[in-house]
Amino acid sequence: MISFVKQRGIGLSFLILVSALLVWLHRRYSGAMPRLSYLTGWALFGLILLLSLYNARKKLPFVPLLSSELWLQSHIYAGLLTAALFAVHISYKLPTGWFEGILAWLYVMVMLSGFFGLVVSRAIPKRLTTRGGEVLFERIPSIRRQLQERAEALALTSLSQVKSSTVADFYARELKDFFEGSRNVGLHLLEVRSPLNRLLNKITDLNRYLNEQERATLDQIAGLVRQKDGLDYHYALQLLLKVWLFMHIPLTYSLLLFTLAHIVLVFAFSGGAR
Amino acid sequence: MPAPLPTYDRPQRWDAAFDPQVTDAEVSRLLSVPPFSGMRPENFPTRLSLRDILKHDTRIQRYRRGEIVVRAGDHGTSAFLVMSGQVRAVLGPELPPSLLGRREPTRKGIFRVIAQLWANPKEPESFKTSQLKQDARIGARQNQGEEVKIFLQDVPRILDEHKTALLEPGEFFGETAALSRMPRTTSLFAESEEAELLEIRWQGLRDLMKYDEALRKHIDEIYRERALSSALHEIPMFRHLSDEALQQVMARTEFGTYGDYDWSGDYKRLVQSAAGGQRRMEPVIAAEGDYPNGVILIKAGFARVSQKFGNGDRTLNYLGAGQVYGFQEIVHNWRRPNAVVPLQYTLRVIGYTHVIVIPTAVMETVVLPRVPKKDLPRLLSPAEDQETTRPIDAGAKIGADMLEFLTENRFFNGTATMVINLDRCTRCDDCVRACAAAHDDNPRFLRHGPISDRLMVANACMHCVDPVCMIGCPTGAIHRDAFGGQVVINPATCIGCKACFNNCPYDAIRMVEIRDQTGAFLVDKEMKPILKATKCDLCVEQLGGPACQRACPHGALVRINLNDLDAFANWLKR
Numbered sequence: 152m153i154s155f156v157k158q159r160g161i162g163l164s165f166l167i168l169v170s171a172l173l174v175w176l177h178r179r180y181s182g183a184m185p186r187l188s189y190l191t192g193w194a195l196f197g198l199i200l201l202l203s204l205y206n207a208r209k210k211l212p213f214v215p216l217l218s219s220e221l222w223l224q225s226h227i228y229a230g231l232l233t234a235a236l237f238a239v240h241i242s243y244k245l246p247t248g249w250f251e252g253i254l255a256w257l258y259v260m261v262m263l264s265g266f267f268g269l270v271v272s273r274a275i276p277k278r279l280t281t282r283g284g285e286v287l288f289e290r291i292p293s294i295r296r297q298l299q300e301r302a303e304a305l306a307l308t309s310l311s312q313v314k315s316s317t318v319a320d321f322y323a324r325e326l327k328d329f330f331e332g333s334r335n336v337g338l339h340l341l342e343v344r345s346p347l348n349r350l351l352n353k354i355t356d357l358n359r360y361l362n363e364q365e366r367a368t369l370d371q372i373a374g375l376v377r378q379k380d381g382l383d384y385h386y387a388l389q390l391l392l393k394v395w396l397f398m399h400i401p402l403t404y405s406l407l408l409f410t411l412a413h414i415v416l417v418f419a420f421s422g423g424a425r
Numbered sequence: 426m427p428a429p430l431p432t433y434d435r436p437q438r439w440d441a442a443f444d445p446q447v448t449d450a451e452v453s454r455l456l457s458v459p460p461f462s463g464m465r466p467e468n469f470p471t472r473l474s475l476r477d478i479l480k481h482d483t484r485i486q487r488y489r490r491g492e493i494v495v496r497a498g499d500h501g502t503s504a505f506l507v508m509s510g511q512v513r514a515v516l517g518p519e520l521p522p523s524l525l526g527r528r529e530p531t532r533k534g535i536f537r538v539i540a541q542l543w544a545n546p547k548e549p550e551s552f553k554t555s556q557l558k559q560d561a562r563i564g565a566r567q568n569q570g571e572e573v574k575i576f577l578q579d580v581p582r583i584l585d586e587h588k589t590a591l592l593e594p595g596e597f598f599g600e601t602a603a604l605s606r607m608p609r610t611t612s613l614f615a616e617s618e619e620a621e622l623l624e625i626r627w628q629g630l631r632d633l634m635k636y637d638e639a640l641r642k643h644i645d646e647i648y649r650e651r652a653l654s655s656a657l658h659e660i661p662m663f664r665h666l667s668d669e670a671l672q673q674v675m676a677r678t679e680f681g682t683y684g685d686y687d688w689s690g691d692y693k694r695l696v697q698s699a700a701g702g703q704r705r706m707e708p709v710i711a712a713e714g715d716y717p718n719g720v721i722l723i724k725a726g727f728a729r730v731s732q733k734f735g736n737g738d739r740t741l742n743y744l745g746a747g748q749v750y751g752f753q754e755i756v757h758n759w760r761r762p763n764a765v766v767p768l769q770y771t772l773r774v775i776g777y778t779h780v781i782v783i784p785t786a787v788m789e790t791v792v793l794p795r796v797p798k799k800d801l802p803r804l805l806s807p808a809e810d811q812e813t814t815r816p817i818d819a820g821a822k823i824g825a826d827m828l829e830f831l832t833e834n835r836f837f838n839g840t841a842t843m844v845i846n847l848d849r850c851t852r853c854d855d856c857v858r859a860c861a862a863a864h865d866d867n868p869r870f871l872r873h874g875p876i877s878d879r880l881m882v883a884n885a886c887m888h889c890v891d892p893v894c895m896i897g898c899p900t901g902a903i904h905r906d907a908f909g910g911q912v913v914i915n916p917a918t919c920i921g922c923k924a925c926f927n928n929c930p931y932d933a934i935r936m937v938e939i940r941d942q943t944g945a946f947l948v949d950k951e952m953k954p955i956l957k958a959t960k961c962d963l964c965v966e967q968l969g970g971p972a973c974q975r976a977c978p979h980g981a982l983v984r985i986n987l988n989d990l991d992a993f994a995n996w997l998k999r
Binding site for chain 2: 389
């Protein structure tokens, strides 16, 4: 079994070598072959087409088409290789026309979104594991509802048991909104804990106005607040792991469409391939 | 004041009788027929009287002509005594899988694999009528209050096409499988119009053997002849022995079963009570510091190797079938009689363990003098006490906490356990979708399960070494695939009795309501939905192996044999 470090070493070496070779070949033959950009263009288009096939592979898990891991590794390094191919294709200059400008920017965005996906795919799982409280994304709404019901029930219990509305009022004022949905998504992504700390501080502050029974109830509510915060954390990070693909894939399809139009236009206005 | 620790009521012998319907009159009748009429009740202790054993550990089963009693390959925990009528044992060729309620092993061709793209049903667990059709040569019947019994329609033809042996009243069968928890080797069916069999569960058989010399001798002989000889031939240290020497070893070898075969139920209760303290329930086979009485060979089940650590014990390894304990100490003592060492580790039962013990005297006089010096283990030395250099210490390979986690949860039972590295898993559920795509849109596992550090063991069938789910299936629907040995379920013969579902200690089996091709739920005459057991089949019909593993883009999921800790350590270090 090949280690991840070795796998990365092989991939990066391949990438650097082939990219350097591409740049060298382009320099060597750009003067001698006036239509070299056709060749690099077709190569780039073919590579992008191959890269987009990874999505099709995912839809056919039962067909023995090599492992998805191997496909992803090829996707990553071939994807990075397109940067070198793209650079030589545009001769290191961003196009100035609006159509080709959009095409170039689409490519850049596909590339950046893919790179972003790679970074979050490697970084976020470790954060989720470290935080603990593993939960299936689809089950988060129902667990959140359960926590909300338990917190509400505790607040109401306090009302009926001690004939005081302090805890119930606090719940309605400070916690009701917190339990109603996923909160602090952006802050969780940035690993900022201040909203949780603020809520827990408020709970601690309230304790001085409560009797023993109310304090016990508030303690239980504080436990639920921590659980809900953990759930929000998982929601935020798991959401990010899913949504980046909603940028990467539509952008890829747009890129393919624009590339097809680009090919048609190139051939229409150049008098055909030679 | 700290909260009191939750306690767990340890199950007692005869908390649950094998068959509560057995009456005193029936027991009296049993006592009047051989071999029980020849047994001396005074040889049995008061707390384990012969009458009580027969009342609580046996049941009378009646089979009609053609009804299958046991199937080759099944796991069972009871032996049978023919009381009346006749039973046939199929010696060869083995009955075809479909006659035993099993599925013929098949692999989809490339075109059928691709056709799944459009041919998969829209609703999960939808079956064609043909998929639920049993082999016409077998039938099922169920008498009032009895289990479903499968019968062979054409007994004369079976007798004609297969070599068989007749078992008459007074004869035992199934005792080796019952005592050693090895798969049954022969299929048997009733030949007479009615055959009355006494089924004796293993605990009862063990006690009967213990207190009745004749029965012990009889079963001992059968065991030595059928199981011991092949077991000893598999051990490398005996390959240097001549046939005569091997006979000497065999004659003096002891065997025994420790623990409880029904560990699955106990384990489930332990987990539910969250009381922990499993080690309290694990009988000690050999204790650290004791004199080594013999080399212990694990024949079936598992045992924990531990060593005193602080005020407790630290697990160093677990041993499975074919592994030995105490060999190094005996060799050391034989080579250094002036520097005798005691056992270095404690061997405990996990669940149940069937062992073969070759006494030290036999080892010293018959075996060791014939083993070349290069094949002997090295002498014990103070360096052995260094944790990282002990070859037995699997904790050094995978981490002590991980080893405890695998042992406490008994995951070592799995030959294809689904382990997920949560540090690499992006929770994308590609594995779940791949499983669903390969199994009629119904994923056969949950990406959820116990977690230790960064590893999750998902709720997926582990295809156990000791598949407790296979015990008690009345139709043989759950079985090992004839090709790869995966534990699979034949939907055509599964009757939805939940025996496997209740037996599985890892909650890896689900009961599902099945549908027809139109997507409508199938119901019986009482309009109750028809249930079938489903579980991971390791994509036995697909090309390329388990879809879940192949679908993981990040190399986070693996199906791995947790008996091979070197492979597991390599995967962990990846």
